[in-house]
Amino acid sequence: MQWFVALSIGSLAICLLWTAATAYKVTSNYLKARQLGFPIVVGFIDPLNPLWILSYPTLLPLLRRLPFGLGDSFTYISLDWNYKDTYRSHEKYGDAFILVNPRRFQIIVADATAIDDILTRRKDFTKPEILYKALDCFGPNVDSAEGATWQRHRKITSPPFNERNSALVWKESLRQATDMHKFWVVQNEEGATSTAADTLTLALHVLTSAGFGQSYSFLSGPEILPPGHTMSYRNALRDVLTNFSTVISCNHELIKRPYMPKSLQKVGNAIQECRTYMAEMIHRERQLTEKRDSGAGNLLSSLIRAADDGKAASCSLNDEEIMGNLFIYSLAGHETTANTLAYAVILLSVNPSLQDWLHEELAGVLGQNSSPDEWQYETIFPDLRHCLAVILYGPVFWLLKETKESPQMIKINGRECLLPQGAFAFLNLRATHTHPKYWGFDSLEWKPKRWISSDSSGETMREPPVKEAYKPWAEGARVCPGKKFSQVEFVAVMAVLFRDWKVSPKLKYGESMEQAQQRVMDVVNDSTCKITLRMNNPESVGLVWTKR
Numbered sequence: 001m002q003w004f005v006a007l008s009i010g011s012l013a014i015c016l017l018w019t020a021a022t023a024y025k026v027t028s029n030y031l032k033a034r035q036l037g038f039p040i041v042v043g044f045i046d047p048l049n050p051l052w053i054l055s056y057p058t059l060l061p062l063l064r065r066l067p068f069g070l071g072d073s074f075t076y077i078s079l080d081w082n083y084k085d086t087y088r089s090h091e092k093y094g095d096a097f098i099l100v101n102p103r104r105f106q107i108i109v110a111d112a113t114a115i116d117d118i119l120t121r122r123k124d125f126t127k128p129e130i131l132y133k134a135l136d137c138f139g140p141n142v143d144s145a146e147g148a149t150w151q152r153h154r155k156i157t158s159p160p161f162n163e164r165n166s167a168l169v170w171k172e173s174l175r176q177a178t179d180m181h182k183f184w185v186v187q188n189e190e191g192a193t194s195t196a197a198d199t200l201t202l203a204l205h206v207l208t209s210a211g212f213g214q215s216y217s218f219l220s221g222p223e224i225l226p227p228g229h230t231m232s233y234r235n236a237l238r239d240v241l242t243n244f245s246t247v248i249s250c251n252h253e254l255i256k257r258p259y260m261p262k263s264l265q266k267v268g269n270a271i272q273e274c275r276t277y278m279a280e281m282i283h284r285e286r287q288l289t290e291k292r293d294s295g296a297g298n299l300l301s302s303l304i305r306a307a308d309d310g311k312a313a314s315c316s317l318n319d320e321e322i323m324g325n326l327f328i329y330s331l332a333g334h335e336t337t338a339n340t341l342a343y344a345v346i347l348l349s350v351n352p353s354l355q356d357w358l359h360e361e362l363a364g365v366l367g368q369n370s371s372p373d374e375w376q377y378e379t380i381f382p383d384l385r386h387c388l389a390v391i392l393y394g395p396v397f398w399l400l401k402e403t404k405e406s407p408q409m410i411k412i413n414g415r416e417c418l419l420p421q422g423a424f425a426f427l428n429l430r431a432t433h434t435h436p437k438y439w440g441f442d443s444l445e446w447k448p449k450r451w452i453s454s455d456s457s458g459e460t461m462r463e464p465p466v467k468e469a470y471k472p473w474a475e476g477a478r479v480c481p482g483k484k485f486s487q488v489e490f491v492a493v494m495a496v497l498f499r500d501w502k503v504s505p506k507l508k509y510g511e512s513m514e515q516a517q518q519r520v521m522d523v524v525n526d527s528t529c530k531i532t533l534r535m536n537n538p539e540s541v542g543l544v545w546t547k548r
Contacts, residue, residue, distance in 0.1 A: 025102035046103035080529030087435040106424035110431035116468035119476040125401035134248035139324025160302030170377035173492035179218035191506025191542020196342040203338035239270035350517040361386040362499040387494040389451040397430035438469035506542030
């Protein structure tokens with residue numbers, strides 16, 4: 001009995017010490033934050049704590065149920081709090097407010113001009129190492145690097161995203177989308193429920209083909225594995241990307257050990273397979289370079305050539321850095337485009353008038369009888385503005401910057417504010433993308449037509465009402481290099497799906513179309529952030545495709 005009492009007293013003492021230490025840190029950061037003069041919201045958990053990032057999907061719903069208003073203090077400690085919040089916190093607190101927690105304070109900014117200023121000042125506002133260093137798990141890369149190292153990476157990794165590569169993306173996207181759509185049509189009796197899973201497969205195959213020269217059919221059967229491998233590159237890369245949290249938080253050698261859980265061993269083996277495949281691909285491309293072969297024009301071949309060409313000027317990448325950039329290409333180009341496609345298809349299923357709007361353009365540009373094999377990127381893509389306008393859910397709805405080296409002055413709504421050294425600036429892109437002051441009274445409505453301007457000379461893409469208020473691919477020197485890659489892939493898939501077909505939700509027994517449409521919208525709105533934004537239960541929506 002005595003040991004139980006001692007254990008209880010010890011546990012209570014630890015809890016009290018932790019509480020006192022937390023309160024002290026929160027108070028200290030609160031006093032620093034007060035000097036900025038913006039509204040302050042206090043939280044008691046650091047949202048960037050690695051353990052919290054892994055556990056918050058389970059713990060946060062429980063914490064939000066705490067009584068006496070205590071649950072409200074956990075509103076801002078998830079990675080996706082601003083998705084459902086849209087602009088409402090800024091309607092309450094203003095264009096900037098401050099979140100204080102035991103580790104730090106960060107200013108939440110939704111002033112479009114201030115965000116634009118921060119993004120263009122690359123040397124003043126850097127990416128926080130605590131968040132981006134984990135992305136070096138395969139090697140240093142353009143996304144995690146800063147300063148002169150970033151300039152070297154950027155100089156070599158940007159040229160591969162060129163028009164030659166865009167043509168490869170276009171061709172492979174058409175091929176994958178054609179096969180994916182055939183797979184959906186044969187499920188019409190029950191309704192295709194794998195839309196989100198299938199767009200992930202499509203995006204993975206476009207990436208492996210246009211990115212790394214590894215081509216797969218949409219419904220690949222059993223594969224003959226190369227000597228020395230236990231799984232295909234596609235499957236290894238898929239397992240790595242879908243278990244991203246494990247990849248960046250666990251020791252890669254440890255999780256392969258036989259005493260680890262099978263699920264972790266599987267991820268560990270996939271990581272090793274990816275490394276081996278990448279090393280082999282780099283070696284093959286170097287052999288082609290030595291033979292003065294022009295290569296296939298994919299990202300890998302272009303990256304190898306750019307890296308090797310830069311050796312004479314001491315501006316090159318070693319093999320570990322090339323591997324790191326191959327990984328970051330994969331991470332950035334997979335779920336982002338795949339989930340955007342899934343949202344677009346499911347939203348279009350409950351918007352038949354928008355489908356007609358797409359079809360009108362597609363029929364005019366492509367004709368009624370042409371085959372996707374005949375659609376040339378150079379002549380077709382620039383004219384498919386309606387398809388491009390359908391992109392709604394950008395993969396990034398916040399960015400985090402740090403005043404790492406020195407204090408920095410910013411201006412919010414005309415008011416100057418000096419951020420101290422080490423402060424974090426949370427750029428709330430979700431708020432600027434939805435705020436009525438930038439987009440009008442219908443800011444929360446999905447209206448692709450708002451992006452199209454028409455006059456006597458034809459149609460053009462319209463700029464945002466406030467240019468600085470729309471940054472789905474970031475902005476400035478660190479704008480996403482794969483922006484064109486994702487746009488070309490998206491437009492190609494939309495063209496295949498909606499030139500000849502219509503889509504609608506599969507009705508449940510006794511359900512009206514209006515009820516089905518509301519059910520679909522509930523599924524869309526029930527979304528969360530994993531690697532990027534995704535629906536929690538997209539498989540609950542069955543879709544039926546009908547020939548026009």
